[in-house]
Amino acid sequence: MSVHIYSSSEELSRAAAREFAARAKEAIEERGRFAVVLAGGSTPETMYGILARDYIGRIDWSKVYVFFGDERSVPPHHEDSNLKMASEVLLDHVPVANVHRMRGELPPEEAAEAYEEELRTFFQTEDVPRFDLILLGIGDDGHTASLFPWTPALEVQDRWVVANPVPRLNTTRITLTVPVINVARAVIFLVAGEDKAKALRKILEDDADPRAYPATLIQPPGGPQWMLDQSAASLLSEL
Ligand code: 6PG
Helix, strand or coil: CEEEEECCHHHHHHHHHHHHHHHHHHHHHHHCCEEEEECCCCCCHHHHHHHHHHCCCCCCHHHEEEEECEECCCCCCCCCCHHHHHHHHHHCCCCCCEECCCCCCCCHHHHHHHHHHHHHHHHCCCCCCCCCEEEECCCCCCCECCECCCCHHHHCCCCCEEEEEEHHHCEEEEEECHHHHCCCCCEEEEECCHHHHHHHHHHHHCCCCCCCCHHHHCCCCCCCEEEEECCCCCCCCCC
């Protein structure tokens, strides 16, 4: 595990864009393609915008395959759609090889099964698919992707994608499962803002119950990379 703290969310976003580009270059050189999972929510928007603006000619986008860590149960043009957010700030502006979206407009279980099939086809394997990079955020409740506290998806070990009922939001989300995230070659958490400070201290410094703070379940080889702004890191004592 590594933790990097940046002076502002803008600095965090610039550093994350550099990291994305470096991981893309490495994957394309070693494996001929870069299979990356985008995070939803609002925190990554600035980073995606920087990629679209400053990395057009610096990444071989024709070898970049885009996936999503989770999606809301809404159609692609809905304001809550993670696909919509990512398309508007990034995907509509770069010639990616392919965008593998989660079909939020379908019944969630159907969307989850369809996405699992899409992963099986893309990775041509029955083994847990191994992404080159997975980007994640956290909520102020310690959730990540759509792995929310005390929800059934946290226990799932035999699926790659599931429909996860989230009573607190009165909805069902589609999300990658912990086993898929934990075999990724790299996992980067992007966390900005004071509202995340309490959850972050719980996750990074306290022996928090993973059912209450699901982000603690994310333990890929070598541990995740935490990229934080100063506000989010404001309650951390050990750094
Ligand atoms: C989603 C995300 C979710 C997000 C956190 C943080 O679909 O909402 O995948 O896990 O990363 O909720 O969201 P913010 O970046 O908006 O604070």
